[in-house]
Amino acid sequence: MQSLQDALYNWLTIKVVCDVRPDDKAAVETRDFFEEILTAQHSVSNIETTKDDLMYYISYQQGEEIKKRRYPRELIEIMINQINQEPEKYKDYPID
Template structure:
């Protein structure tokens, strides 16, 4: 993943899906992949998310004690979840 912002965008998008669909094993596996990427490539030690219209605000603490703040429009992050809700037959959990 090239940038921290891209990695956080991908992580946050799938985190929103996981939060809404806790039994979705594919989403959980993908979230774990992105969490590992954030730790290994971007040295993220902790990450906190706050949703306040119209943004998700993300606070990041790196292992080098750097603090970064990012924000993403809610409509951009929630698009995957909204598509899954609109067409659930396309997003079945096959581990059931």
């Protein structure tokens, strides 16, 4: 079982990629995989994200409780930054 902290981090990192590349089938499938972990293993629902100059903020419901987490932008955006710096290494696999 993946920890909730890791699942949220992984989900947010790939969500940022999906936001920039919404037609990338591999990214969308990966995001969906982490959403399934969040819902099935950790009973997370109603996820909302915001960001400012330094941080991403996640608010979510776990059972009856509303919880919040925050992550530094530089950590969350590392994957999309890498894709943008070397796009030839990261082919966009379109959704059929």
